Amino acid sequence: MKPCNQGDGRRSFFIKSASIAALYLTPSILVKTFAAESIVPLPIPKEKLSITINGKLLNLEIDARTTILNLLREDLSFTGTKKGCEMGQCGACTIHINGKRTKSCMQLALSNQNNKITTIEGLSEDNQLHPMQAAFLKHDAFQCGYCTSGQIMSAVACVREGNAKTRTSIQTYMDTNICRCGAYQNIVDAIEEVAKSGAKI
Amino acid sequence: MKSNFNKAIFWEDERVDGVDKVTGKARYAAEHSMPNMAYAVFVTSNIAKGTIKKLDASKALSMNGVLDVIYYENCPTVPGYSTNAADRPKNVAEWRGHKVLYDNKVRFFGQPIALVVADSLENANAAIRFVKAEYEIESFETNFDKARLVAANLKPPVNYKRGVEQKFKEAPTFVEAEYTIPIEVHNPMEMHATIAYWEAEDKVLLYDKTQGPKSTQGVVARTFGLPEKNVRVIAENVGGAFGSGLRSWANVPAACIAAKKVNRPVKLVLTRPQMFTLVGYRPQSWQKVGIGADAAGNFIGITHEAISNTSRYEDFREGIVDVSKFLYACENVDTKYSMLPLDLSTPVWMRGPGEATGCFALESAIDELAHKLKMDPIQLRLKNFTLVNPENKLPFSDINLKDCYNYGMDKIGWKNRSAIPGSIKENGWQIGYGMAVGVFGAGKGSASVRAVLSSDGKLLLECAVSDMGPGTTTSMSKIAAETMQMPIQKIKFKLGDSDLPPGPSQGGSGTTSTVGSAVDLACKTLQDKLKELAIQTAPAFSGLAMDAIEVKNEMVFIKANPTSKIDIVALLKLANKDKIDFTIASNGKTAEQLKFTSNSFSAHFVKLAVNPKDGKIKVLNVVTTGDAGKIISPKTARSQMIGGVVGGIGMALTEKLELDHVSGQIMNASFGGYHVPLHSQIPQTDAWFVNKPDVNMNSIGAKGIGEIALIGFAAAIANAVFNATGKRVRDLPITPDKLGFKSTGKA
Numbered sequence: 001m002k003p004c005n006q007g008d009g010r011r012s013f014f015i016k017s018a019s020i021a022a023l024y025l026t027p028s029i030l031v032k033t034f035a036a037e038s039i040v041p042l043p044i045p046k047e048k049l050s051i052t053i054n055g056k057l058l059n060l061e062i063d064a065r066t067t068i069l070n071l072l073r074e075d076l077s078f079t080g081t082k083k084g085c086e087m088g089q090c091g092a093c094t095i096h097i098n099g100k101r102t103k104s105c106m107q108l109a110l111s112n113q114n115n116k117i118t119t120i121e122g123l124s125e126d127n128q129l130h131p132m133q134a135a136f137l138k139h140d141a142f143q144c145g146y147c148t149s150g151q152i153m154s155a156v157a158c159v160r161e162g163n164a165k166t167r168t169s170i171q172t173y174m175d176t177n178i179c180r181c182g183a184y185q186n187i188v189d190a191i192e193e194v195a196k197s198g199a200k201i
Numbered sequence: 202m203k204s205n206f207n208k209a210i211f212w213e214d215e216r217v218d219g220v221d222k223v224t225g226k227a228r229y230a231a232e233h234s235m236p237n238m239a240y241a242v243f244v245t246s247n248i249a250k251g252t253i254k255k256l257d258a259s260k261a262l263s264m265n266g267v268l269d270v271i272y273y274e275n276c277p278t279v280p281g282y283s284t285n286a287a288d289r290p291k292n293v294a295e296w297r298g299h300k301v302l303y304d305n306k307v308r309f310f311g312q313p314i315a316l317v318v319a320d321s322l323e324n325a326n327a328a329i330r331f332v333k334a335e336y337e338i339e340s341f342e343t344n345f346d347k348a349r350l351v352a353a354n355l356k357p358p359v360n361y362k363r364g365v366e367q368k369f370k371e372a373p374t375f376v377e378a379e380y381t382i383p384i385e386v387h388n389p390m391e392m393h394a395t396i397a398y399w400e401a402e403d404k405v406l407l408y409d410k411t412q413g414p415k416s417t418q419g420v421v422a423r424t425f426g427l428p429e430k431n432v433r434v435i436a437e438n439v440g441g442a443f444g445s446g447l448r449s450w451a452n453v454p455a456a457c458i459a460a461k462k463v464n465r466p467v468k469l470v471l472t473r474p475q476m477f478t479l480v481g482y483r484p485q486s487w488q489k490v491g492i493g494a495d496a497a498g499n500f501i502g503i504t505h506e507a508i509s510n511t512s513r514y515e516d517f518r519e520g521i522v523d524v525s526k527f528l529y530a531c532e533n534v535d536t537k538y539s540m541l542p543l544d545l546s547t548p549v550w551m552r553g554p555g556e557a558t559g560c561f562a563l564e565s566a567i568d569e570l571a572h573k574l575k576m577d578p579i580q581l582r583l584k585n586f587t588l589v590n591p592e593n594k595l596p597f598s599d600i601n602l603k604d605c606y607n608y609g610m611d612k613i614g615w616k617n618r619s620a621i622p623g624s625i626k627e628n629g630w631q632i633g634y635g636m637a638v639g640v641f642g643a644g645k646g647s648a649s650v651r652a653v654l655s656s657d658g659k660l661l662l663e664c665a666v667s668d669m670g671p672g673t674t675t676s677m678s679k680i681a682a683e684t685m686q687m688p689i690q691k692i693k694f695k696l697g698d699s700d701l702p703p704g705p706s707q708g709g710s711g712t713t714s715t716v717g718s719a720v721d722l723a724c725k726t727l728q729d730k731l732k733e734l735a736i737q738t739a740p741a742f743s744g745l746a747m748d749a750i751e752v753k754n755e756m757v758f759i760k761a762n763p764t765s766k767i768d769i770v771a772l773l774k775l776a777n778k779d780k781i782d783f784t785i786a787s788n789g790k791t792a793e794q795l796k797f798t799s800n801s802f803s804a805h806f807v808k809l810a811v812n813p814k815d816g817k818i819k820v821l822n823v824v825t826t827g828d829a830g831k832i833i834s835p836k837t838a839r840s841q842m843i844g845g846v847v848g849g850i851g852m853a854l855t856e857k858l859e860l861d862h863v864s865g866q867i868m869n870a871s872f873g874g875y876h877v878p879l880h881s882q883i884p885q886t887d888a889w890f891v892n893k894p895d896v897n898m899n900s901i902g903a904k905g906i907g908e909i910a911l912i913g914f915a916a917a918i919a920n921a922v923f924n925a926t927g928k929r930v931r932d933l934p935i936t937p938d939k940l941g942f943k944s945t946g947k948a
Contacts, residue, residue: 044265044323065323074322079232080225082440084390085473089872092390120225133223137215140840144670145222146229146390146440171881178872180390180441181670182847183840184883 047110053078054122068112069093069104072119080120080149084178091177094150095119101157103176120149123156131199132156135190143181151177155191156201164195214836216675217689218438218668227438230410231394235466238396239268241459242325243451243475244315244332246307249865250341250544253305253314253334260331261317266324268463270332271455272315276302277462279454280426290426297515298547301451302458307336308514309546310343310865311478313451318459318467341544344862345485346381348541349508355539356516361526363592364533368502372493375501376569380490380562380931384510384858385483385851387551388877389669391440392473393480397456398466404431405457411436412446413706414665418699420449421457437697439669439707443848444550445480446669447708452479477870481549482858484509486521488562492570498584502533505563509555511540512547519555525563527798528640530587544865550708552848553911556641561852561933564637564916569929575620578920579606579636590798598797598897602638605804605826608889609636612824613806622927630810630819633925639913643799643829643895643904644711644789648719649702651784652727658755658770660685662723663695666704666716671907672837673712679834680717680901684724686753694720702784710801710905713833718899719787726785728752731769738776741765790899797897801829803909805849805917811925816937818854818922823886827909830895831902838906842888845910851878852911853918854934 046061053076062071069086072078072095081104084092088106095104096118124130129137132155142148154177158164163173170191171184179187194201221227246253258270269275282300283289299308302316315332319325348354369375396408405427411417414434422429439446452469460467471479486509493501505525511517522536553560571578583603589596609615618634619625625632653661662681668674674694682689695701705715732750735742735757742750742759751758757772759765773781806824811817825842832838855876859868869875894902915933922940923929930939 044327063321063323065327070322073232074234077234078225079228082229082390083231083392083470085872087473087871087873090390090473124224129220129223136223137219140216140219140836142219142222143672143837143840143844144390144439144441145218145227148222149225152223168881171883174880178390178877178879179847180388180443180877181840182844182878182883184847184878184880185843185886186840188880 049110049112050114051109051112052116054117054119062109064110066109067105068095068107068109068117071109072104078119078121082146082149084147090147091154092147092150094153094177096153096157101154120152123152130156131194131197131201132190135194136187139186139190139193140183141186141190142179142183147177147179151179151187155187158191159195159201164191167192214834216672216837217678218674229391229438229440230396230408230436231468231470233396233408235396235398238466238468239318239320239463240322240325241316241318241456241467241469242329243313243455244317244329245311245475245478246314246334247310248307248336248338249310249343251307251336251338253307254337255335256315257333258315261328264324264328264331266320267317267328268320269318269459270315271302271318271459271462273303273305277458279303279424279458281424290423293423299451299514301455309478309512309544311475311867312546313455313479316455316459318463341865343543343545343860343865345510345541345543348543349487355508355541358537358539360535360537361522362535365502366535367491367504368533369491369493369504372501373496374570374574375491375493376566376573377489377491378566378569378931380488380565382483382486382558382561382933384485385551385856386477386858386875387443387445387481388476388875389441389443389445392471392476393445393450393452394468394470395452395456396466396468397460399460403427407432407434407453407456409434409436409453410439410442410446411449412439412442412667412669412708414667414697414699415703416706417449417453421453424454425457432699434699435697436667439667442669443552444554444708447550447706448481450480473872474870477858477867477875478546481547481551483551483558484511484517484548486558488521488559490525490562490566492566494570494574498574498576498581500529500531500585503531504535505559506537507559508539508541509558510543510545510548513542513544515547516540517548519550521555521559524556524559524640527590527592528563528638529582529585530591531585553641553908556639556908557852557912557915560637560639560913561915561919564913565919565931568635568637568916568920568923577620579610579615582638593798595796595798598799599830599893599895600800600802601828601891601893602802602804604891605802605828609804609806609824609826612887613808613822615806618924622924627810630812631925632808632810633921633923634808635917635919635921635924636804636806637913637916637920639803639805639909639911640800641710641905641908641912643714643801643898644709645718645794645899646705646711646715647786647788648704648716649784649786650716650719650723651702651782652723654727654769654773654781656770656773656779658691660687660692661695662692662720663701664704664716664719665696665699665701666712667697667707669707671712671841672834673707673716675837676713676834677716677720680720681724684721685728687755710907710909713903713905714899717833717901717903719785721900722787723785726783727781730781730783731757731772734772734776735767739767739772741767794897794899799895799898799904801827801904801906801909803827803913805846805914807917807921809918809921809925811922811940816940816942818935820850820882820884820918823884824889825886825910826889827906828891829906829909830893830898830904832890832892833901833903838890839888841906842910843886846886846914847878847883848911849914850882850918852933853915854936855882857934
């Protein structure tokens, strides 16, 4: 991956990506039903991506197949965003894209041209904990800490979107995020406290 | 990684590594990067058993960025894998697991058969589909329920007997029933991962997800014929494990092999489906429990039989029937335990291990007997309560289950429970109350701790244990703060690196007792060293006896004259020392401690509701109580207990691995198919501890809680379901179909 200075249009990406996606993103079980001999491995072009991550504009040249999750973790060292399943089932990779919570394993990086990304690393400002981070700490809303980034990103969205009015509504909204250590009760306590405090988050 | 966050508020009892975890700074195995690092992805078998006749990697090798495809024909020599003793490193037994990438045998569906190594994760993932294998398929067996019925399939049983066998049948009242539990999978949120880098021809560095850096170091040293000091394993943060990190799996040697072969650092991260096949699981089990009692409820006899599966290539046994031997007073106890080899990968301890399996059966059976006797199940347990372990005849170092019963009965509202099942309704739902007991051995092993008191008064403690989530750095720092009587902020406990002084794997609820005792010993030794230093260098202390001096509040005092004191920073300066630095070993139990038998106990109380229309089960309220000696860190201990409840709800109500016995393939290898509990399935839980130091156990009076948090919980649910419905479900998980409801096809 090399940085580059020019942006690139979405349109040209989508045309190029169609064939790549068909070949590389089809579940392997389906690919196996083709005769392997009929598939010719393609050279993979690098694509330009202009993206803002935690307030910083980046102009990148990336592998067209890279998910936003792998771009963050493998290429940009934003390892705060976690990989738990790569199937959109666990929520560990939750980030905010243009303010909306999104499972980053389910998105190609290139489909985020000119988008604004916030990760756990960008949640707090000036080295002060974000109120949700502080509440997670206070309520011990984690053990191993691996699902925590995703839980916090979802929790912030939960309050912002007005889904934190009752414990039940918090639980339903947060069902997208698995915690195998079982800190659920403490997570809901933390969210409830932040929501009730009325703090601007 | 050091955090530089300024916090508006400081909570006295928060985790010392908490800020790193809520800000995303804590780094887990796969999150380290190295220059020129390559990525490896396993190609796995799509047959359950057979021989690979031909493996064609040519197409994959021609693809973008692919550096190598490693399989049995081109795998470098791995000394520890050799079947010829003369070729193996000294004292290395024959490798009994599957030799990853090393031979052409397939032993289970999803076994790694090749490893694609490429310059990027995308290139590696793209290439795995083009590795083609041709197999010679052999017949196989994955069907536990079918295979266990044929005696010849079972390994020879391990038997235990005291008194008369099958004595329960002579009791005026007895119950006898079979209990079954499917395969359950640990599924920690962090997937197993290894980064391997050969720093020299015979020296390797690993970042690995492991519960035991020393254990992984030993495995790698033995496998590759290296001295232990040439293997360094780093695991500073572990994203859960629950037992899956207690041994090194295929990813560890595979990453080492690949890194050697391509001569670059290699990162290998398992996929979530591979987490179901490659890192162990709770074995499937069948149990039969018989218990008989006299009219007053005194147990006459207990018979407990169990079969659990293992793989075809390794034995895995656990303590399924052990609990029945000692938890209750009973003269006649016999147990029988066999393993059933299947064509699956090898199981491993999963939280609560065999005791959780065994307690589901035993504690369900006791509830069944209480019902038959028309006795309250708690009264029946109290009737057979014992202060002496009936198996080894040693007194329990401490046992306070009665306090747990009292607290739990009060808080769950046990008085509202009806002995007649199905007789209470709330909002149209049938209400049930249930309880069950958990027990697990409390050990104390060997560990070494290095203590470094530096000239700025800060204390660093180090041990090569790891932390998969319970908060080891926090509890160890608290133990040191209490022994030293100094602020916790001045203490740092470092773990997760095999280069540190040897410590145990984190497992079997032993870390706090084992490493905590070593920390306590190191701090007491440090206090002695400070006293000696004061006697030698500070004029006011000259000629004093050691026991006339005290160290606390970062000061050295004369006991008889507390105004005569010197602070430890000044003392170091006076002695012209820049630090005090030593390593000390703490060993297992002392002769005095061995006069007792030690266990942690738990009692779980559940109130739940069953919808009479569709059999949906809603857990309304849980009270979980622990008798585990002194609680070092109340906040993290509570989190462990409520986490055990969540795991227990999964075991009782949602978790089951589904196998297709035609192909031998797992059918639900994802979170979409294998249901772990979610936010909305979790009730309010009250976690409570007796919190009384067990002075006969170790110097710190603390026992483990990781296992007892889960052990017994599934039985508490099953007992509550019976109380709500009158239906006894002995096959986990308890789903509406087992209560007699058919699926409506709606979620």
